Amino acid sequence: MIETKDLCAGYYGKAVVQNVSLDFLPGQVLVLLGPNGCGKSTLLKAALGLLPPMQGTVLYDGTDIRSLSHRQIAQQAALLTQSRSTPSIQALRMVLHGRFPYLSYPRRYSGRDRDIARAAMQTAGCDALERENVSELSGGQRQAVYLAMALAQDTQTVFMDEPTTFLDVRRQMQTMQTAQRLAAEGKAVVAVLHDIALALRFADRIAVMLDGRLLQCAAPEEILRSGVLERAFGVQVYCADTPHGKQYYCVAED
Amino acid sequence: MSCLRTFSTRRGKRLFWALLCLLTPAAAVLSICAGSVTLSLHDIFSALLGRDTTSAAARIVLYTRLPRTCAALLAGAALAVAGVVIQNVLDNPLASSGVIGVNSGAGLAVALLCAAVPTAQKYAPLAAFLGAVAAALLVMGLSKSTGASRMKVVLAGVAVSGLFSAGIDAVVTVVPEALGGVSDFRIGGFTGVTMARLAPAAAVIALALVLVLSLSQQMNVLSLGDDVARSLGLSVGAVRCVLLVLAAALAGAAVSFAGLLGFVGLIVPHAVRRFTGQEALPLLVASALGGAGFVTLCDVLARVLFSPFELPVGIVLAFAGVPFFLWLLLRRREGHG
Numbered sequence: 001m002i003e004t005k006d007l008c009a010g011y012y013g014k015a016v017v018q019n020v021s022l023d024f025l026p027g028q029v030l031v032l033l034g035p036n037g038c039g040k041s042t043l044l045k046a047a048l049g050l051l052p053p054m055q056g057t058v059l060y061d062g063t064d065i066r067s068l069s070h071r072q073i074a075q076q077a078a079l080l081t082q083s084r085s086t087p088s089i090q091a092l093r094m095v096l097h098g099r100f101p102y103l104s105y106p107r108r109y110s111g112r113d114r115d116i117a118r119a120a121m122q123t124a125g126c127d128a129l130e131r132e133n134v135s136e137l138s139g140g141q142r143q144a145v146y147l148a149m150a151l152a153q154d155t156q157t158v159f160m161d162e163p164t165t166f167l168d169v170r171r172q173m174q175t176m177q178t179a180q181r182l183a184a185e186g187k188a189v190v191a192v193l194h195d196i197a198l199a200l201r202f203a204d205r206i207a208v209m210l211d212g213r214l215l216q217c218a219a220p221e222e223i224l225r226s227g228v229l230e231r232a233f234g235v236q237v238y239c240a241d242t243p244h245g246k247q248y249y250c251v252a253e254d
Numbered sequence: 255m256s257c258l259r260t261f262s263t264r265r266g267k268r269l270f271w272a273l274l275c276l277l278t279p280a281a282a283v284l285s286i287c288a289g290s291v292t293l294s295l296h297d298i299f300s301a302l303l304g305r306d307t308t309s310a311a312a313r314i315v316l317y318t319r320l321p322r323t324c325a326a327l328l329a330g331a332a333l334a335v336a337g338v339v340i341q342n343v344l345d346n347p348l349a350s351s352g353v354i355g356v357n358s359g360a361g362l363a364v365a366l367l368c369a370a371v372p373t374a375q376k377y378a379p380l381a382a383f384l385g386a387v388a389a390a391l392l393v394m395g396l397s398k399s400t401g402a403s404r405m406k407v408v409l410a411g412v413a414v415s416g417l418f419s420a421g422i423d424a425v426v427t428v429v430p431e432a433l434g435g436v437s438d439f440r441i442g443g444f445t446g447v448t449m450a451r452l453a454p455a456a457a458v459i460a461l462a463l464v465l466v467l468s469l470s471q472q473m474n475v476l477s478l479g480d481d482v483a484r485s486l487g488l489s490v491g492a493v494r495c496v497l498l499v500l501a502a503a504l505a506g507a508a509v510s511f512a513g514l515l516g517f518v519g520l521i522v523p524h525a526v527r528r529f530t531g532q533e534a535l536p537l538l539v540a541s542a543l544g545g546a547g548f549v550t551l552c553d554v555l556a557r558v559l560f561s562p563f564e565l566p567v568g569i570v571l572a573f574a575g576v577p578f579f580l581w582l583l584l585r586r587r588e589g590h591g
Contacts (some may be wrong), residue, residue, distance in 0.1 A: 072487075101486055
């Protein structure tokens with residue numbers, strides 16, 4: 001399990017994330033919510049070792065991240081990034097890069113790596129795109145290929161930085177359903193989202209951040225009851241019972 | 255136009271590779287056969303197989319055309335591969351060893367060496383390597399400290415390139431005999447190249463090519479962007495540094511005997527990438543073959559166009575390569591890419 005303890009992290013000596021203690025439990029979807037610039041993506045980067053902690057620490061199964069190599073971290077945590085390059089290569093080749101942390105010299109992918117990559121493409125719903133060129137795919141298809149690459153890493157924790165941005169409603173829901181499926185398989189899924197309704201519907205726990213600090217981390221019902229979302233976003237969040245279960249919507253405060 | 259579209263299909267890709275594999279040996283054979291003196295195939299093979307090393311024909315083959323052909327093949331392969339590596343490392347399709355000042359850094363180091371110690375010409379590849387590495391590190395340092403946007407890397411490179419070119423001019427002005435044929439060196443050419451001068455540079459190029467090819471998987475991961483590459487376990491800083499040093503070694507070694515050959519590192523990777531995609535291993539191999547064949551063919555043209563007078567190959571490269579490159583760019587804009 002990955003956890004942060006009093007973590008401070010940021011850029012050019014300025015702490016964007018301040019004293020955040022959070023654990024990413026296996027078998028759960030944890031959603032990070034907060035207004036733009038509150039430090040959600042920075043927290044993900046620090047948890048993955050892409051940014052060094054300024055204070056506090058990140059623990060991987062109790063081991064300080066500072067004593068782990070990039071390769072060791074990559075075998076335990078995968079990242080679905082927000083910004084993506086779109087190389088002109090075959091989708092399967094791209095997904096195979098998810099096996100890079102396990103390659104030893106001379107760094108050639110094996111038949112087993114290919115099987116794992118194909119299974120990851122199936123889970124991400126993009127197995128039909130195996131031979132397609134990534135640069136010629138739509139935004140949603142590209143997202144699925146990147147997700148498959150993260151899954152091919154076969155890690156216990158999967159971090160997703162705004163996985164639903166730029167996706168249509170159907171694909172947003174499919175992505176969150178995939179996140180729930182991964183959690184049901186025992187993985188810890190951590191997703192940064194901007195859609196409060198989506199978070200309340202699909203998360204097992206929600207961590208709300210404001211100005212680099214963690215305001216609260218709890219189950220969706222508790223988050224809704226506590227009024228922390230109103231404090232962080234300046235909007236009222238309402239819940240309506242529908243024939244399809246609870247639906248959430250936001251109304252801006254005057 | 256339709257011929258290029260054909261190459262994007264599976265069968266077309268095979269055709270592209272077949273043509274590429276034929277181009278380089280054909281260019282090499284042509285380079286040995288062509289010149290102001292007409293030689294028979296029998297003369298050429300007798301010389302190459304060591305049966306005849308004393309006749310005038312054999313001397314032309316062994317001491318003029320063979321070194322020159324090897325030089326063109328090596329310089330083309332080295333500069334094209336250096337271009338691929340630099341574009342990958344800096345994540346910038348506009349970069350090449352010529353554009354970002356690596357070539358002129360190597361040139362300045364060679365000029366300084368030859369001006370200070372005229373007898374130390376055999377150390378030219380080493381000086382070129384050091385000059386190229388210094389230029390590459392300077393550009394990388396400058397662009398990093400100014401925010402490292404794609405455009406800033408190129409602008410910093412252009413500035414560094416201008417500075418080093420001025421340095422070469424200054425050295426040549428003060429010590430006119432520093433670079434034997436100054437205009438040849440500035441434009442790039444293979445006149446007067448010998449096997450002895452080529453040998454150390456060839457060793458550096460061969461070693462650097464092998465190392466770059468062995469790092470192709472790392473280049474693939476690096477091309478996904480820094481955060482993704484790190485999250486896949488790649489030590490981005492270390493790999494980038496090693497690749498940049500290897501690119502500098504390739505470009506520096508080529509400059510040490512070929513002078514400041516422009517365009518190869520920019521044109522060849524772009525032309526080849528259209529058919530290979532961005533997968534590093536095929537891109538590197540195709541660029542090496544394409545660069546070697548292209549420079550060798552241009553050198554043949556440089557020798558035969560106005561025979562018995564020779565043009566520096568850099569001029570032919572520009573006249574042949576730039577229109578082709580512009581045609582590729584325009585086709586892409588028209589939606590054919």
